[in-house]
Amino acid sequence: MDEPLPPAEPPRLPDAAPLLPAGPPDSPCWLGLHPGIRSVWRIGSLIATPIVAIVAATLARALQEGFALPFPWWLAGVVVASLWLAWSWWLAGRRFAAWRYALAPDELSVEHGVFWRLARTVPRVRIQHVDVHSGPLDRAYGLAQVSIYTAGSEGAVESIPGLAPETAEALRDALLGLRSRP
Amino acid sequence: MSERAVPPEAWHRLHPLTVLAELLRLFGQFAYVLVAIVAARFLGGGERFDDLYFAALGGVGVLVALLRYFTLRYAVWEGTLYLRRGVVFRQARTIPVDRIQNIDLKQSLLGRLTGVVDVKIETASGSGSEAELSVLSRAAAERLKAALASRQAATAAEPQAAAAPAAPRVPLWQATLGDLLLLGATQNRAGAILGGLASLYFVVGGYSGVNARAGVDAARALGGLGAWAAAAAALLALALLVAGGWILSILFTVVKYAGFTLAEAGDGRLLRSYGLITRYESVIPLRRVQALRLVANWPRRALGYWTVFAETAGSFVDKEAGGASIVVPLLDARERAAFARHFFPGLDLDAAAWQPVSRHAIRRGFLRAARLILLVFLLAGISFGRWPWWILPPLLVLAALWAWLRWRALRWARAGEFWLASGGVWRRTVWIVPEAKIQWVAVEASPFQRRLAIATLEVATAGAGPARGTEVVDLPAATARALAAALAARAAAAGALQPDGV
Numbered sequence: 155m156d157e158p159l160p161p162a163e164p165p166r167l168p169d170a171a172p173l174l175p176a177g178p179p180d181s182p183c184w185l186g187l188h189p190g191i192r193s194v195w196r197i198g199s200l201i202a203t204p205i206v207a208i209v210a211a212t213l214a215r216a217l218q219e220g221f222a223l224p225f226p227w228w229l230a231g232v233v234v235a236s237l238w239l240a241w242s243w244w245l246a247g248r249r250f251a252a253w254r255y256a257l258a259p260d261e262l263s264v265e266h267g268v269f270w271r272l273a274r275t276v277p278r279v280r281i282q283h284v285d286v287h288s289g290p291l292d293r294a295y296g297l298a299q300v301s302i303y304t305a306g307s308e309g310a311v312e313s314i315p316g317l318a319p320e321t322a323e324a325l326r327d328a329l330l331g332l333r334s335r336p
Numbered sequence: 337m338s339e340r341a342v343p344p345e346a347w348h349r350l351h352p353l354t355v356l357a358e359l360l361r362l363f364g365q366f367a368y369v370l371v372a373i374v375a376a377r378f379l380g381g382g383e384r385f386d387d388l389y390f391a392a393l394g395g396v397g398v399l400v401a402l403l404r405y406f407t408l409r410y411a412v413w414e415g416t417l418y419l420r421r422g423v424v425f426r427q428a429r430t431i432p433v434d435r436i437q438n439i440d441l442k443q444s445l446l447g448r449l450t451g452v453v454d455v456k457i458e459t460a461s462g463s464g465s466e467a468e469l470s471v472l473s474r475a476a477a478e479r480l481k482a483a484l485a486s487r488q489a490a491t492a493a494e495p496q497a498a499a500a501p502a503a504p505r506v507p508l509w510q511a512t513l514g515d516l517l518l519l520g521a522t523q524n525r526a527g528a529i530l531g532g533l534a535s536l537y538f539v540v541g542g543y544s545g546v547n548a549r550a551g552v553d554a555a556r557a558l559g560g561l562g563a564w565a566a567a568a569a570a571l572l573a574l575a576l577l578v579a580g581g582w583i584l585s586i587l588f589t590v591v592k593y594a595g596f597t598l599a600e601a602g603d604g605r606l607l608r609s610y611g612l613i614t615r616y617e618s619v620i621p622l623r624r625v626q627a628l629r630l631v632a633n634w635p636r637r638a639l640g641y642w643t644v645f646a647e648t649a650g651s652f653v654d655k656e657a658g659g660a661s662i663v664v665p666l667l668d669a670r671e672r673a674a675f676a677r678h679f680f681p682g683l684d685l686d687a688a689a690w691q692p693v694s695r696h697a698i699r700r701g702f703l704r705a706a707r708l709i710l711l712v713f714l715l716a717g718i719s720f721g722r723w724p725w726w727i728l729p730p731l732l733v734l735a736a737l738w739a740w741l742r743w744r745a746l747r748w749a750r751a752g753e754f755w756l757a758s759g760g761v762w763r764r765t766v767w768i769v770p771e772a773k774i775q776w777v778a779v780e781a782s783p784f785q786r787r788l789a790i791a792t793l794e795v796a797t798a799g800a801g802p803a804r805g806t807e808v809v810d811l812p813a814a815t816a817r818a819l820a821a822a823l824a825a826r827a828a829a830a831g832a833l834q835p836d837g838v
Contacts, residue, residue: 260828274778275824279831306798
């Protein structure tokens with residue numbers, strides 16, 4: 155740290171080409187997520203389904219005290235839970251379709267959100283550190299998640315879910331490559 | 337550079353009073369528990385607590401405080417701040433001095449009597465201060481400040497700054513008593529005090545059966561006054577309460593910000609100090625300022641005054657506790673542009689070409705307010721039965737007016753190398769963000785916004801919490817996307833020249 159650093163060289167950018175899995179067809183530089191992420195999301199909502207059913211049934215049971223419901227209380231749980239499951243099943247597909255990211259020479263761009271759309275651009279020089287992590291469900295499907303942090307951010311600025319581990323690692327190296335010094 | 341290279345004589349300990357300060361802090365957190373225990377003992381009504389608990393609690397506290405004093409060491413060596421502490425879990429922290437964002441000194445009344453200060457050192461990480469040295473003797477704190485400052489100046493971009501041995505201080509702003517009185521008088525705290533009084537009234541009224549009608553009855557019975565006179569007396573009492581709260585709020589402000597001084601040291605650092613009882617002193621390197629925020633509520637704006645905040649990277653929580661990132665509590669509106677130039681020499685605030693957002697913002701603002709009003713009316717109408725429905729049309733007119741004012745306040749501009757944004761009807765905020773300090777940009781659109789082809793542009797700096805950056809809502813979507821691309825490109829280009837990314 156105490157010796158003067160060599161003058162900053164023009165950064166050599168790692169080639170983004172090996173990262174390319176099949177991206178959406180409309181633009182060559184936008185990349186999509188691994189299709190396996192849909193299953194991860196769907197299994198996640200499947201796990202939450204009993205909780206939804208119990209909450210709905212309990213509410214219906216409580217309502218039954220005051221009002222005469224035209225159906226048994228447990229039916230409310232079954233109906234609400236299946237509606238929720240169908241909804242999240244559909245949403246997982248839409249979320250997957252909406253998710254895309256692009257690695258430009260200077261910046262990382264991501265776009266996601268089905269109803270509330272978000273497009274974020276993080277200049278690569280601003281990235282302070284990058285995490286690659288994967289939960290048990292992710293691992294079961296051979297997926298990993300990349301989280302990106304900038305200065306001053308309390309949590310991750312952006313997390314890209316559903317990447318193949320080698321894609322995740324290549325993305326991390328590409329994002330950090332700019333900042334490494336000889 | 338390793339910690340082992342630091343010669344033993346460079347390591348320093350905290351001031352011995354650390355033990356006392358630590359005890360006070362530990363027990364300060366449990367003060368209300370202790371008070372409750374003692375009160376319970378004296379009243380004899382509560383359960384009896386064994387003295388053993390007290391002794392054990394005290395003993396643990398003393399042990400913790402002693403350990404802190406005996407295990408914490410710090411050193412400044414070769415441009416790095418080293419911190420060592422812990423017995424079981426040893427921690428060694430290394431902070432390169434040129435990464436330090438700001439240095440805060442806090443001296444409580446007790447500290448001023450005993451000549452010790454709390455020192456907090458912040459880097460750009462999001463949570464908490466990175467080094468808290470509490471407490472140091474005044475002299476040690478000054479030595480540390482000087483050691484950090486000289487190193488910072490040496491590593492700063494301007495090489496001639498390092499040559500200047502002792503930079504002269506140029507005062508930028510100094511609080512007069514008139515400033516402080518005006519500041520207190522226009523503080524929103526009056527509202528908070530009023531709310532407190534109102535809730536106190538309800539709580540007390542609920543317990544003792546006192547209410548407004550009883551008060552009026554009492555007044556009537558007392559003086560044999562008519563109902564109108566009694567009502568007037570009640571109003572007078574209320575006015576007195578409000579005035580009392582207001583005067584109290586002015587007093588608080590005067591005590592908190594007494595002697596506020598902002599000075600520029602010649603080496604590119606700002607020195608700020610204020611406080612009558614607890615004294616705060618901070619060093620803010622100018623090149624670390626991520627954004628300026630000019631804020632004025634309606635009364636202040638009408639009188640022509642603005643409050644200026646300088647955002648540095650780091651934790652928002654600590655900054656708020658340390659008296660916010662305020663640099664000028666009350667700046668004359670005519671001096672805004674000149675003052676901003678001290679921070680950003682290239683900026684001409686008065687020449688900025690402000691652009692409005694989409695007119696759809698009026699409609700969206702009105703709908704949002706109208707929805708809230710209708711919901712409240714519907715709920716209240718259902719639960720009360722009798723409800724003054726005739727207020728609804730004038731309220732809706734007010735909502736429309738508010739929506740229009742909100743649209744008028746929402747503006748943005750690009751002035752040279754600066755991104756400007758403003759907003760807020762009652763509390764107006766004007767942001768000045770050097771485009772070189774932008775961390776990321778985002779364009780967001782809700783389903784309602786997408787139907788109208790408008791979007792929200794978010795521009796983030798390294799400031800934390802609500803001070804993170806600007807949000808311009810309801811821009812035309814194409815404008816938002818174009819601005820996002822341009823700002824991100826500018827940030828990327830500038831970032832290549834900033835090795836630490838801040």
